[in-house]
Amino acid sequence: MSSSILRFAPSPNGCLHLGHAYSALATWDAAARLGGTALLRIEDIDTERCKPEFTQAIFEDLRWLGLTWPEPVMHQSQRLDLYMEAADRLLEIGLLYPCFCSRSDIAARATETDPDGAPVYPGTCRHLPPEEQIRRIERGDAVQYRLDVGAAMARVGVLTFTTVMPTVLDRPQVRYARPERWGDVVLQRKDTPTSYTLSVVVDDAAQGITHVTRGRDLDAITDVHVLLQMLLGLPSPTYHFHRLLLDDAGRKLSKSDGAQSLAELRAQGWSSQDVRRAVGF
Ligand code: GLU
Numbered sequence: 283m284s285s286s287i288l289r290f291a292p293s294p295n296g297c298l299h300l301g302h303a304y305s306a307l308a309t310w311d312a313a314a315r316l317g318g319t320a321l322l323r324i325e326d327i328d329t330e331r332c333k334p335e336f337t338q339a340i341f342e343d344l345r346w347l348g349l350t351w352p353e354p355v356m357h358q359s360q361r362l363d364l365y366m367e368a369a370d371r372l373l374e375i376g377l378l379y380p381c382f383c384s385r386s387d388i389a390a391r392a393t394e395t396d397p398d399g400a401p402v403y404p405g406t407c408r409h410l411p412p413e414e415q416i417r418r419i420e421r422g423d424a425v426q427y428r429l430d431v432g433a434a435m436a437r438v439g440v441l442t443f444t445t446v447m448p449t450v451l452d453r454p455q456v457r458y459a460r461p462e463r464w465g466d467v468v469l470q471r472k473d474t475p476t477s478y479t480l481s482v483v484v485d486d487a488a489q490g491i492t493h494v495t496r497g498r499d500l501d502a503i504t505d506v507h508v509l510l511q512m513l514l515g516l517p518s519p520t521y522h523f524h525r526l527l528l529d530d531a532g533r534k535l536s537k538s539d540g541a542q543s544l545a546e547l548r549a550q551g552w553s554s555q556d557v558r559r560a561v562g563f
Contacts (some may be wrong), residue, residue, distance in 0.1 A: 285454040286318025286492045290344075290351075291482070292486040293325045294336035297543035298343045301497075301527045301535035304561040308348050308524045309495045311563060322351040326359045327474050327481055342435055343544045347554050356489060358481050359469040365476035368484050368514055369427060369469055377434050377513065378417050378469060380425045387500060394465070397502035402465035403428065427470035431461050434509055444520045450493055454520060458507035467506055483507050487516035498523045527561065 289310045292302060302445045313320040322344070326332040334348040337357075344351075372378040383406050408430060414484075419425055422494045435441070447451050486494060488508075494504075511518045516560030526534045535541040544557065 285317035286313065287490050288316075288318060288320060288491060288493050288495055289321040289323050289486070290314045290495075291323040291485075292340055293328065294330075294333060294340055295328060295331040296336060296537045297339055297545055299535055299541040300544050300547075300561055301541065301556065303343075303544060303557050304527050304563075305345060305495070305497055305524065306349060307558065307563040308346065308507065308560060310502050312495050312522060314495065315449065315451055316493065318492070320349070320351060321356070321491075323356045323489065324358065325478065325481065326357055327362075327365075327476055327478070329359070329474065332359070346544070346548065347557060354437070356485060357483065358476075360487075361481070361485070362475055364488070365468075365481050365484055366407060367515060368480060369475065372429065372469070373511060375429070375437075375513075377428060377437070377555060378427050378431050379408060379410070379466075380419065381428045381466075381468070382418055382423050382425055383407060384424075388471050396464045401468075402463075405466060408466065421516045426468045426472045428466040429469050429506075429510075431464065431466050431506075431509070434513055435462060438509065438512045441505075441509055441512060443504070443518050446493070446520055446522050450495070450520075450522050459508045459548060461509040464502040464506055465501065470512075479503065479506055480510065483514065485512040486519055487514075491519045493522060494519045495522045495524060497526050497534075499526060 288309050290306045292298065311318045324337055326337065369378060373510055387406065387488050388403055389401050391404040393404065394402040396402050412514065417473050442456050442461055444454045446454050467479055498503060504521055508518055529535055529539060529541065533539055
């Protein structure tokens with residue numbers, strides 16, 4: 283039996299569209315080429331935007347595409363205590379700190395932007411005295427926890443990870459990670475004691491993922507994932523970044539920009555073969 287394990291990890295905050303179908307099919311295709319297994323993980327930490335009916339629709343759409351996966355499916359909403367434990371480890375080694383800034387505080391002080399074009403956190407709360415931190419937490423101020431990326435990098439030194447392109451069977455290449463360009467990222471949000479960044483790292487390790495296949499839009503943030511793997515003593519998978527499906531205006535397909543859902547296409551008479559053909563599988 284092969285030891286390659288891959289995963290498709292959608293967030294159930296809307297309906298899947300052709301871009302998701304491409305990503306899912308690319309993952310199952312890569313698993314087949316490697317003689318491995320593709321798992322499904324539901325990334326539902328955002329309780330405001332994620333809905334059980336979207337999770338059910340994901341199962342339905344993927345089955346309609348002809349994909350199968352081992353049960354049980356991992357749901358991130360059931361694993362908050364594990365993410366909190368990982369955050370506590372970072373707090374104990376002095377790499378996580380409470381931040382009380384609002385979005386507008388950050389926008390007003392930021393001088394740089396991150397690879398996604400958002401303001402880089404200017405470090406306002408990085409060195410707040412402990413008594414001030416405690417006073418504000420006890421007062422009930424909204425608090426999020428950030429990773430001190432500068433201190434973390436000083437601790438790990440040179441950081442590299444492995445990619446395979448253009449297919450998962452190509453020769454592995456080593457790349458340098460530069461997580462500093464994201465600034466001190468939030469690992470525990472105000473509304474939930476984790477974040478995409480922290481959960482994805484904990485879960486890829488928990489599921490024994492050997493190859494992460496994901497869209498190129500997640501290439502740059504992978505640098506932070508690799509840093510967290512080092513800090514938490516977790517194995518680093520091999521990364522494969524696949525192309526993105528673009529709309530006529532050259533933007534990544536998205537529901538908010540009017541991409542039709544797979545359910546809508548199905549209702550219009552598309553077969554799963556039509557979807558596979560449309561995205562090149
Ligand atoms: N849950 C993330 C998303 O739907 C992707 C997961 C990943 O590849 O890390 O965009």
